Amino acid sequence: MKRYVLLLIGWLTLTAVHAQLILGGTVTDEQQQPLGGVKLSIQGTSASTVSLPNGTFSLPTDHSLPLLLLISRTGYRDERIKVRSGNFRAVDVQLRAEVAVPETVLTADSKATDEQPLEGVTVEKIQTRHLASSPALSPFDALQNIKGVDLLTSSFLFKSVNMRGFGSTTNGRVVQLIDGMDNRSPGLGFGFGNVAGLPDLDVETIELRPGASSAQYGPDALQGLMLTTSKSPFEYQGLSVRATLGANNFGKPGFGPKTYADYGLRYALQLGDRLAVKVNFQRLTGTDFIADDYTDRSAATRPGFFAIDASRSGLATGLAFRPNNDPNTNFEYDGVNSYGDDLSNGGAFRFPASYANTSLQNKLVTRTGYTELDLLGNQGRVFNNRANASLHYRFGSNVEASIGWYFGNGNLIETAGFRNYLPNYRRNQFRAEIKGDNFFVRVYTTQQQAEGWNIGLTARAVNNSWKSLNQWAAEVGLAYVENKVSIGDARFTANRGRYLPGSTDFNRVRDAFANTANTDSIPGTPRALGLRFRDNSQLWHYEGMYTVSALADIVEVTVGASFRQYLLESGGTLFARQPNGAEYTINETGGYVQAAKTVALGPVTVRPLVAVRYDKNQYVTGGFTPGHQ
Numbered sequence: 001m002k003r004y005v006l007l008l009i010g011w012l013t014l015t016a017v018h019a020q021l022i023l024g025g026t027v028t029d030e031q032q033q034p035l036g037g038v039k040l041s042i043q044g045t046s047a048s049t050v051s052l053p054n055g056t057f058s059l060p061t062d063h064s065l066p067l068l069l070l071i072s073r074t075g076y077r078d079e080r081i082k083v084r085s086g087n088f089r090a091v092d093v094q095l096r097a098e099v100a101v102p103e104t105v106l107t108a109d110s111k112a113t114d115e116q117p118l119e120g121v122t123v124e125k126i127q128t129r130h131l132a133s134s135p136a137l138s139p140f141d142a143l144q145n146i147k148g149v150d151l152l153t154s155s156f157l158f159k160s161v162n163m164r165g166f167g168s169t170t171n172g173r174v175v176q177l178i179d180g181m182d183n184r185s186p187g188l189g190f191g192f193g194n195v196a197g198l199p200d201l202d203v204e205t206i207e208l209r210p211g212a213s214s215a216q217y218g219p220d221a222l223q224g225l226m227l228t229t230s231k232s233p234f235e236y237q238g239l240s241v242r243a244t245l246g247a248n249n250f251g252k253p254g255f256g257p258k259t260y261a262d263y264g265l266r267y268a269l270q271l272g273d274r275l276a277v278k279v280n281f282q283r284l285t286g287t288d289f290i291a292d293d294y295t296d297r298s299a300a301t302r303p304g305f306f307a308i309d310a311s312r313s314g315l316a317t318g319l320a321f322r323p324n325n326d327p328n329t330n331f332e333y334d335g336v337n338s339y340g341d342d343l344s345n346g347g348a349f350r351f352p353a354s355y356a357n358t359s360l361q362n363k364l365v366t367r368t369g370y371t372e373l374d375l376l377g378n379q380g381r382v383f384n385n386r387a388n389a390s391l392h393y394r395f396g397s398n399v400e401a402s403i404g405w406y407f408g409n410g411n412l413i414e415t416a417g418f419r420n421y422l423p424n425y426r427r428n429q430f431r432a433e434i435k436g437d438n439f440f441v442r443v444y445t446t447q448q449q450a451e452g453w454n455i456g457l458t459a460r461a462v463n464n465s466w467k468s469l470n471q472w473a474a475e476v477g478l479a480y481v482e483n484k485v486s487i488g489d490a491r492f493t494a495n496r497g498r499y500l501p502g503s504t505d506f507n508r509v510r511d512a513f514a515n516t517a518n519t520d521s522i523p524g525t526p527r528a529l530g531l532r533f534r535d536n537s538q539l540w541h542y543e544g545m546y547t548v549s550a551l552a553d554i555v556e557v558t559v560g561a562s563f564r565q566y567l568l569e570s571g572g573t574l575f576a577r578q579p580n581g582a583e584y585t586i587n588e589t590g591g592y593v594q595a596a597k598t599v600a601l602g603p604v605t606v607r608p609l610v611a612v613r614y615d616k617n618q619y620v621t622g623g624f625t626p627g628h629q
Contacts, residue, residue, distance in 0.1 A: 158195055230390075287382065
């Protein structure tokens with residue numbers, strides 16, 4: 001209970017700041033028709049509003065004139081208007097239509113919300129208007145078209161963002177923040193991306209920074225930064241609905257094509273001058289891209305993979321491996337997406353050198369595997385639900401407080417050197433924040449339920465539960481030698497009575513291994529352990545930043561600090577426990593100081609910046625991260 005009280009600290013301790021003047025005017029298009037839904041904000045502040053259907057707007061501020069007014073709307077070119085004492089009550093804005101494309105900008109902001117210290121960096125930025133005209137299925141999919149980004153797809157709902165030439169299906173070194181909250185799993189350490197991200201209709205901007213950002217964001221921000229910002233209910237009001245229907249898995253006889261549906265709804269309402277609320281929901285259903293490559297696996301771990309020249313001290317001179325995709329003639333058939341027949345995962349038997357029949361001496365033979373569809377048992381169906389709701393209150397024109405809830409769940413397949421299936425991933429995040437022009441204080445928590453099982457290990461366990469590898473190989477050898485049949489026929493003979501996919505026995509055994517923790521024995525089979533793992537870990541994060549305005553004329557000094565607490569909870573299935581059996585708690589502290597100064601040298605403006613950061617994990621020696629530009 002104490003933690004949830006902390007989430008409301010910023011909300012309960014605010015003081016009001018009253019506006020001194022009100023900007024007003026009208027927004028029209030090139031045909032002089034009024035434009036509603038246009039975002040208007042004052043540069044350098046958090047003050048903003050949206051135009052009414054008749055094109056008029058009203059924007060209170062306590063900042064003195066002159067001001068720079070920023071105007072934007074999907075499908076129109078952005079405008080900037082200088083507001084002075086002579087026009088602040090009647091600002092006339094005319095927007096011109098344009099076709100938007102993703103942009104690369106050199107920005108002086110390290111965050112779109114002005115929450116972090118300034119630095120000159122190149123940012124790949126996707127905005128609302130880009131997403132509206134993008135052919136991509138979702139904002140996350142649109143990242144694939146951004147320069148320097150490699151989006152690796154493990155399954156329909158699980159994709160990993162990679163930058164700076166690094167490639168990983170679970171890249172934990174790209175820090176992904178949604179409204180300032182870490183999107184990565186507290187325990188597993190990688191981002192779940194579009195599985196537990198924002199609903200698509202609520203995405204305002206996505207910024208990608210391919211360089212290291214460890215001085216401001218911590219020592220793990222080495223390979224890049226991805227910042228996703230949601231839409232403000234003050235600036236994007238009303239009801240929005242979307243529906244997407246489509247199909248995938250074309251060209252797969254006996255399986256595809258399969259349809260999918262994606263529905264979303266967003267509603268935002270401003271209540272008076274200071275209070276606003278929004279709710280979002282999105283649901284996607286469809287069929288995954290099934291792993292169905294059954295070609296013989298080409299891997300250096302295979303016996304005889306390299307051609308060896310004995311006369312040259314065993315030097316490898318090339319590849320000796322020649323794939324044979326026919327299990328009826330290939331003793332060592334190891335299908336890429338066939339599980340349980342793996343040469344390196346307990347799916348192969350080597351006949352001894354003393355075997356009675358010389359044709360099988362030292363011969364490797366692989367078992368018959370199961371396909372991914374066999375093991376999933378759900379025909380590849382996937383689902384994903386995302387939702388968020390938040391309440392916002394503005395104290396004057398430059399201080400805003402908000403509390404919010406973010407939710408995501410779905411089933412997904414995660415790929416590394418193996419395939420893991422998570423049948424019902426679930427995550428809740430709760431966030432409280434207060435921010436102004438030169439500061440922010442934020443508290444949030446991530447509560448996760450992630451349980452799953454390894455597809456390949458489950459296939460091996462099902463095979464061995466039916467018949468041990470040694471017994472199966474003995475029957476294969478007997479059929480091959482005595483009946484003088486092919487290896488395919490010998491496998492067929494040894495496979496009689498094997499658990500067939502979808503049968504009651506197959507489902508019973510698969511579920512026993514998939515639903516029993518890998519620390520517990522299978523009921524009735526004390527020597528066999530289950531395969532279920534879980535990561536129900538939590539994260540609590542407290543952070544803040546303040547820019548010392550009193551020194552602005554001399555140098556801009558920014559200080560920031562954060563505290564993280566990880567509460568690991570895997571029941572011993574992923575992480576070791578303490579000697580007393582309790583789960584580990586990990587505390588991390590960090591802080592930084594940054595100084596910057598903008599200097600005009602004739603037609604050129606330069607901004608030298610120096611930053612230093614210190615981080616300490618309770619189990620790791622603390623260290624400094626310098627930064628300069």
